[in-house]
Amino acid sequence: MTQIVALPCTILDRVTAEVRSASWFAALGEPLTDGDRADAASYLLALGFDALDIGIAHDWPEAEALLKAPDWSPVWWDREEAQRRALLNHAEARYPEHALWTALTELTTEAGELVHGKAATAAGRMGDAAKASIHVAAGAASQAVYQLAVARLAGEQASPFESKFRLFAAGRWPLGIVGTRLILF
């Protein structure tokens, strides 16, 4: 039986600092770097996928089309969700419920506003994004922050959410697996 301990504020403080300093959506459509490819590979590995090709979306309309593509991979989404739920169960068993959810709420609320603004800025800069796509980007980034915080609180250092967050922090947006490729925007 897991012993309930006080919520370690330092973990969430660090996540908050990383969220604030990340280059959200700053490199959308740019050519991939070696660092991007390495993070993408780590992400796939942590999710249990064999090496897949890495694709790129060049602009917002292309990204939107890929996010609506009929051959997107539900397996990818489900594996993420399965890991997130397992980590959340672990965290919930470890920390007081109220403290845990209050801290996560504060973090995601702040992050949500921040990334929404960053997504809007990027969309304005690139000039071809639908309004709803900005919300989609903000939803994806907020979820990544939440996943990272849950993983850190659960004490998991090798989760896919570390490398996923690194991609976001480097200005990319991992759009998920479509067909046989992991697509980065």
Place this chain on the structure above:
Amino acid sequence: MSGLLQGRVAIVTGGGRGIGRAIAESLVAEGAKVIVADNGASISGDGGDPEVARTAAKELDNKAGAGSALAFTESVASPGVGKQLVDLAVKTFGGIDIVVNNAAILRDAFVFRADPADWDAVIRTNLSAAFYLINAASGVMRDQSKAGRGGKDGYDWGRIVNIVSSAGLYGNLGQAAYASAKAGLFGLTRVTAMDLARAQITANAVAPFAAHPRDRHHPTRQRRAEDLQGARAQDRRPPRRQPRDGALLAGRQAHHRPAAGRARPRGLPVRPAATRCPPRSRRTGCSGRRHRRQARRPVHRSHDRSRSLQYRTSRLRRATMTGSIVVKTVEELKDAPEEYREAVAKLVISHAVNELYGAQVFDEPAIAYAPTPYAKWLTCRVAMEEYGHHVRFKQLGVQMGIPEERMVPGTGKRPLSIFEFPLKTWEEFVAIKLLADLAEILQVEDLLHCTFHPLRNLARATMPEERFHAQFGEDFTAELIKTPEGKASLQAAIDEYFPTCRPSSAARSRATTRSSASGTSSSAPTTRCAPTS
């Protein structure tokens, strides 16, 4: 001429002069055919001059083309004349779409000196005449509705505009009869709106404060005007209104299209014909707590009026109208009357109370049901924004000094709420966003003009997000109904969450009987979701 009212037919009583004339001009300019009803009596209701209406109609014809206007020179203050007027509209122009009750007379006297005969005359012209005309016109409008006058989109027309007065709201020295009639006209407007809501006919009241009426040279009025001018020099009241301003307002009401096609009286605290909305559930991503409370109430409030949100909001709105209370900061609130402070606190609390933690939105079943990553992440963000609304209201509540315990559900209750109606499909979520979020918009809309500016500003920040959420529902609805299967699933979701859209059991029974008799399918018809174009 914009042609907004092309093909519409209007009756304007008292349309020969002053505000009525300006309204008639405005309607004709928008393309409507207008009957100018004016017997040309003096401001006290004495005498009569048929040339007043004839001249007005002729000039309207000259401006907008022959056949745009018709004069009716009888007094409208008797029961049979309302029907005559409506019959004339139907016979001449083919129907009746807009009724503007503007005719009024004045017989001012202190209440202790007033002549009962004057009272009767004022009530008959200013109030009873409006009823006579509405009584005659609304039946025809309802029949037109059934006959599909509105065309393929269904009849959503029928506008009744009653010209009222601030005297009816606040009273005015020496105007017992006039103020009573106008106050009565407010009541008539509200009830008319309720009675005709199902037929998509709206009823609204417009109070053109201190307009230049045709009685501008009336001695009493002139004195009052001079008094007002003196007062205005001191307190810098807004400039005196012109008849054209009243006409503009009335014209707006005449071609105002209610939100979501729902006949909704604007500017009056009448609940729209709300359907039952889904309960709050952390699964829905929409704040259904308020909807659930609304759903438990009958459309026509019969109990606990003082506690209803709508009532409280209407009180705030009244304060806005008078400008008697304006609170610009949270700090200033402590100087406001206690009743005002409590009303504001209750409004804030009603929006702040929430049962879930924000981070739990990522467990929304709707995210799992969403068909693509695009829809999933969009749902994430929309759910976060919904939660964010509660956070904003709660933060304002904290600033106002509202105790924390008043902004959380009952003590001892788990923050994770039970799910009375857990979502089962993506279509259910879309239906909720499409329909329930419109109710959210109506609620936040009420606060946009709140005299407590921090609350007003908060509502203004929230409104664009609410509109986006309703758009979310509309967009995915449009997506779903592209296929027969999607359309059927969406209809099933609407039937599940908005059961009052279904016909009554009696209607179902009648439909079944008809179907059996004709040998067709016995399934009862339900409200169909119309495809968006």
